[in-house]
Amino acid sequence: MAFPQTRMRRLRATAGLRGLVRETDLTADRLILPLFVTDAAGDGAQELREPIPSMPGVERLSISAAVGEAREAARLGIAGLLLFGIPAEKDQQGSGAWDPDGAVQLAAGAIKRAVPDLLVATDVCMCEYTEHGHCGVLREDGVVDNDATVELIARIAVSHARAGADIVAPSDMMDGRVGAIREALDEEGFSDVPILAYSAKFASAFYGPFRDAAGSTPAFGDRRGYQMDPANGREAVREALLDAGEGADMVMVKPALAYGDLISAVSAATGLPVAAYNVSGEYAMVKAAAAAGSIDERAAVLEILTSLRRAGADTIISYHAKDAARWLAEQT
Ligand code: PBG
Numbered sequence: 001m002a003f004p005q006t007r008m009r010r011l012r013a014t015a016g017l018r019g020l021v022r023e024t025d026l027t028a029d030r031l032i033l034p035l036f037v038t039d040a041a042g043d044g045a046q047e048l049r050e051p052i053p054s055m056p057g058v059e060r061l062s063i064s065a066a067v068g069e070a071r072e073a074a075r076l077g078i079a080g081l082l083l084f085g086i087p088a089e090k091d092q093q094g095s096g097a098w099d100p101d102g103a104v105q106l107a108a109g110a111i112k113r114a115v116p117d118l119l120v121a122t123d124v125c126m127c128e129y130t131e132h133g134h135c136g137v138l139r140e141d142g143v144v145d146n147d148a149t150v151e152l153i154a155r156i157a158v159s160h161a162r163a164g165a166d167i168v169a170p171s172d173m174m175d176g177r178v179g180a181i182r183e184a185l186d187e188e189g190f191s192d193v194p195i196l197a198y199s200a201k202f203a204s205a206f207y208g209p210f211r212d213a214a215g216s217t218p219a220f221g222d223r224r225g226y227q228m229d230p231a232n233g234r235e236a237v238r239e240a241l242l243d244a245g246e247g248a249d250m251v252m253v254k255p256a257l258a259y260g261d262l263i264s265a266v267s268a269a270t271g272l273p274v275a276a277y278n279v280s281g282e283y284a285m286v287k288a289a290a291a292a293g294s295i296d297e298r299a300a301v302l303e304i305l306t307s308l309r310r311a312g313a314d315t316i317i318s319y320h321a322k323d324a325a326r327w328l329a330e331q332t
Contacts, residue, residue, distance in 0.1 A: 024306055026324075027328065028076060028077035028078050028324070028328055029077060030313075030315055030316055031078050031315075031317075031318060031321040031325060032119075032121060032315060032317040032318075032321065033069075033317075033318070034083075034084060034318075034319060035061060035107075036058070036059070036060045036213050037060075037083055037103040038050075038060045038087075038103055039063070039086075039106065040062070046064065047068070049062075049065050052209070053212070054280075055213060055284055055287070055319065056284075056291070057287070057319075058213065058319055063110050066083075066110070067111055071114065071115055072322065073118060073322065073325075074117065074118040076326060078325050079315070080118055081119070081120055081121065083107055083122045084128065085102055085128055086103060090128075090131045091130070091131060092132070092138075093137055093152075094129035094130040097126050098158075098159040102159075104122050104123075104163070105159055105162075106163070108163040111164075113164075119166045120164065121166065121169050122165040124156050124168050124169060124171065125153075125156075125170065125171045126149065126152065126156070128215070131219070132218065132220065133211075133215075133218040133219050134218050134221075135174075136148070136174060136226075137149050142221065144174075144226055146176070146226075149177075150174050150180045153172055153174060153177045153181065154181045154183070154184035157184065158185060161188070165193065168193060168194075168196070170197060170198060173223075173227050173228075178243045178246035178247055178248050179246035181195055182247035195247065195248050195250070196250040196275060197240075197252060199242075199251040199253070200228060200239050200240055200251070200262055201227050201228060202227055202259065203224045203227035203230065204227075204254075204279070206279045207255075207280060208280065208284075209281055210280035210281075213280065236253065236259075236266060237265050237266055237269045237270075244270045250275055251270055252274070252317075253275075253277070253313075254277035255277060256276040257282050257304065260307065263312045264311050264312045266312075267314075275314065276308040276316050278308065278316060278317060278319070278320065283319040286320070298327050301324055301327070302327060305318060305320065
């Protein structure tokens with residue numbers, strides 16, 4: 001039946017009708033808040049919060065400040081955190097990444113003790129820990145050595161699990177790392193720790209503010225030798241299927257906004273839970289537009305996050321998580 005019998009506006013007429021037929025919901029228990037944790041202040045009680053200029057409202061946190069942030073996230077009903085380490089010292093090998101007294105390890109432990117029900121996921125990568133800023137160890141010719149890096153990535157994941165991480169999330173984009181992590185976790189007694197694989201991670205311009213925050217801009221070259229070409233969709237599905245085959249429990253599409261088609265495709269192809277990472281550049285754009293008075297920040301953020309759920313994301317990682325959770329609580 002077509003117009004005039006059919007009138008699509010009938011079910012849009014009131015808030016009650018719209019609510020009745022809404023296809024997608026957005027709730028705080030789908031959200032993960034990324035945190036930048038630094039060991040610059042040591043592991044003592046000192047509260048340190050350092051603003052990140054390119055990401056208004058986001059700060060680098062000392063361990064105790066991260067615990068405060070975790071309490072706040074839990075109070076808002078957010079599902080969990082994704083921890084990134086900002087080490088005071090870097091080296092060629094990125095050895096700080098598996099240091100049991102590193103920022104991520106200390107923060108994971110402290111947060112799990114303080115707020116046991118809040119999920120702690122950890123980013124497993126080397127770029128924040130290497131002097132050169134690449135996501136792995138370099139061969140003599142300057143190319144990232146895949147197989148040598150995979151061994152270290154597995155070691156980092158185990159150190160995070162040992163520190164108390166509930167989920168480990170490798171973001172390095174080396175081949176074979178999910179299988180290696182699974183094997184290492186199982187050997188070390190962490191067979192219950194799930195892997196959230198950054199499966200379809202693109203070589204994106206939208207990571208700019210993050211690299212600023214983490215001091216992880218590559219000192220030479222770029223990441224196109226390991227991160228994906230933004231033009232490739234079939235390859236994204238293939239990456240996700242390979243990770244599923246290696247034992248990934250969840251897969252990720254990153255960035256989120258320019259890759260909504262792949263959130264749907266990866267979800268349909270793998271049948272696994274999919275996380276969408278609403279990355280730093282996406283956050284910074286919204287903040288800049290809102291500060292300029294061009295958009296309504298609250299409406300824009302809720303629209304963006306809802307669109308990711310509609311695309312098929314089960315979980316959304318977003319720097320907007322605290323604001324969104326607050327706004328969602330006000331709506332009900
Ligand atoms: C580390 C990593 C990056 C991000 C998450 N993990 C940076 C990169 O690949 O350069 C980006 C997150 C963001 O932009 O919010 N490999």
